Amino acid sequence: MSTRIAVMGYGNLGRGVEIAVKEAPDMELVAVFTRRDPASVKIMTENVPVVKVTEIENWKDKIDVLIICGGSATDLPEMTPKYAKMFNVIDSFDTHARIPEHFANVDASAKEAGKIAVISCGWDPGMFSLARVYSNAILPDGKDYTFWGKGVSQGHSDAIRRIDGVKNAKQYTIPVESALEAVRSGSQPTLTTRQKHTRECFVVLEEGADAARVEKEIKEMPNYFSDYDTTVHFISEEELLTNHAGMAHGGFVFRSGKTGVNKENSHIIEYSLKLDSNPEFTTSVLVAYARAAFRMNKEGQSGCKTVLDVPPAYLSNLSGEELRAHLL
Amino acid sequence: MSTRIAVMGYGNLGRGVEIAVKEAPDMELVAVFTRRDPASVKIMTENVPVVKVTEIENWKDKIDVLIICGGSATDLPEMTPKYAKMFNVIDSFDTHARIPEHFANVDASAKEAGKIAVISCGWDPGMFSLARVYSNAILPDGKDYTFWGKGVSQGHSDAIRRIDGVKNAKQYTIPVESALEAVRSGSQPTLTTRQKHTRECFVVLEEGADAARVEKEIKEMPNYFSDYDTTVHFISEEELLTNHAGMAHGGFVFRSGKTGVNKENSHIIEYSLKLDSNPEFTTSVLVAYARAAFRMNKEGQSGCKTVLDVPPAYLSNLSGEELRAHLL
Numbered sequence: 001m002s003t004r005i006a007v008m009g010y011g012n013l014g015r016g017v018e019i020a021v022k023e024a025p026d027m028e029l030v031a032v033f034t035r036r037d038p039a040s041v042k043i044m045t046e047n048v049p050v051v052k053v054t055e056i057e058n059w060k061d062k063i064d065v066l067i068i069c070g071g072s073a074t075d076l077p078e079m080t081p082k083y084a085k086m087f088n089v090i091d092s093f094d095t096h097a098r099i100p101e102h103f104a105n106v107d108a109s110a111k112e113a114g115k116i117a118v119i120s121c122g123w124d125p126g127m128f129s130l131a132r133v134y135s136n137a138i139l140p141d142g143k144d145y146t147f148w149g150k151g152v153s154q155g156h157s158d159a160i161r162r163i164d165g166v167k168n169a170k171q172y173t174i175p176v177e178s179a180l181e182a183v184r185s186g187s188q189p190t191l192t193t194r195q196k197h198t199r200e201c202f203v204v205l206e207e208g209a210d211a212a213r214v215e216k217e218i219k220e221m222p223n224y225f226s227d228y229d230t231t232v233h234f235i236s237e238e239e240l241l242t243n244h245a246g247m248a249h250g251g252f253v254f255r256s257g258k259t260g261v262n263k264e265n266s267h268i269i270e271y272s273l274k275l276d277s278n279p280e281f282t283t284s285v286l287v288a289y290a291r292a293a294f295r296m297n298k299e300g301q302s303g304c305k306t307v308l309d310v311p312p313a314y315l316s317n318l319s320g321e322e323l324r325a326h327l328l
Numbered sequence: 329m330s331t332r333i334a335v336m337g338y339g340n341l342g343r344g345v346e347i348a349v350k351e352a353p354d355m356e357l358v359a360v361f362t363r364r365d366p367a368s369v370k371i372m373t374e375n376v377p378v379v380k381v382t383e384i385e386n387w388k389d390k391i392d393v394l395i396i397c398g399g400s401a402t403d404l405p406e407m408t409p410k411y412a413k414m415f416n417v418i419d420s421f422d423t424h425a426r427i428p429e430h431f432a433n434v435d436a437s438a439k440e441a442g443k444i445a446v447i448s449c450g451w452d453p454g455m456f457s458l459a460r461v462y463s464n465a466i467l468p469d470g471k472d473y474t475f476w477g478k479g480v481s482q483g484h485s486d487a488i489r490r491i492d493g494v495k496n497a498k499q500y501t502i503p504v505e506s507a508l509e510a511v512r513s514g515s516q517p518t519l520t521t522r523q524k525h526t527r528e529c530f531v532v533l534e535e536g537a538d539a540a541r542v543e544k545e546i547k548e549m550p551n552y553f554s555d556y557d558t559t560v561h562f563i564s565e566e567e568l569l570t571n572h573a574g575m576a577h578g579g580f581v582f583r584s585g586k587t588g589v590n591k592e593n594s595h596i597i598e599y600s601l602k603l604d605s606n607p608e609f610t611t612s613v614l615v616a617y618a619r620a621a622f623r624m625n626k627e628g629q630s631g632c633k634t635v636l637d638v639p640p641a642y643l644s645n646l647s648g649e650e651l652r653a654h655l656l
Contacts, residue, residue, distance in 0.1 A: 129655060281587065
């Protein structure tokens, strides 16, 4: 029998889950829950109901894993502990500083209900966390480097949009090639914020706004831009929508470590992602962890987990024998 | 109390384990076992005994994990099942085709004894296997690529040394840069053996040997060289020992996958290693899995495992709380 997946929320992530479940021979989508009027939500899969979130309790025995697609600021801190009382759940909670608190809340709910909850899935946190933990365990004497991009930072784009006179904006975070090369050399450089990433902004002005003033305000904005080399381009709204609508992203995780009696040997572990669609890659990760969550729960496990707690083989629909014969 | 580690065999790998255990604050080396005369084996750590392998049964309650450093051809198929009856064990068995058989033998021994055995640790199999399994689970529609090098292939170096007139030789396997770039482009190229790697040979001739004949024999050797673009350099033994004594290695694992309603989005996952010392990196992996093996056994688990079965957090000496707060 297929693993029965449901989705909470139908935005970019919800759609990504729908696409990823279609690719999985061992899974089927059984419901999409929404806070909106279900009649207004059109999904791609035929014969799958869109259900008002208030009816979710009626689905307790009809869903194996609920994938919660909400924002980390306000949605997930409330939703994940709530739904972990009814279902095995997966989320993509990505506010690093608040993970311990979120973990504790979700763990209490999931343990009480005998369910598995995997939080903070995706690529950072998620695949990048795995790269960091594996490489730190293997090379205890070393230095970590994480670079992001090239990709759009939603937070930085929003910050520009809040400036008076700005109609619309997109901000790209770009890793500095010479910094990547310095890390790859094994020299374990100490890199400042400015040396690691540059920021490139595409800005649409309101009619009559002062471009020079807007550019100055962007470049001097503390935390967001003042510590970076920032480039500002003023473009038309049409150009923004045509050329900057993409959701590509990616990044690099390095561990540069030393071994040897006299630490004479350098080792570089590099993990990188180049993603055309940030939400579709993220949801591909969520769906793989949904498979793992259901397996762990069938084995009798419960409580909150992260990617660090899940044996890799549980993510695959291949058996242990098949994995050992073909991918080990 | 520290985890008590013992090593079976004291060559490059055994020495690497000794160095890696020194770096681990939660481990101590308690014994080195050897088939040689113990008096002839000088190790680096003070106050650790070198013990004749025939005495190993007396150490049953004094060792938490035995790391078996032997060859995959004949040592490990015999040693790992044998010692899994007495200890939690780790090996680096790397004959991919024979892993299922080795797994079955070791599993029977370890289950009978209530011990954990982690086989095929290292980087390929090992870290590269993890990269393949994670990325296949996340991107089910895609293509895998593995490249090795630049590094010395022991098997190819040995094959050259067997040619009449050759005194000594080293062979480097080198990934082709344009093939790496083609994979990184997301075009999912079909690459022939010749397009993926080149082979570079440094050969010392016996006095009076015919260089042209040796070069021809190398380049036309089936399986080993005939499918590759091979370069042969004749050098002095002194130059070989001075410039080609290193044990650097590495490689690249890629998954190039597609997502989207119409498969319109490409994603590239790249994992790469650049290692100054192949044996020291390999043993750093073995020691991290020794930590995991002991934990799993303390929890009551037994049987044969591979890197695919071990939750990543078990490799680290940090607690779950610390990992979630700092590395997730």
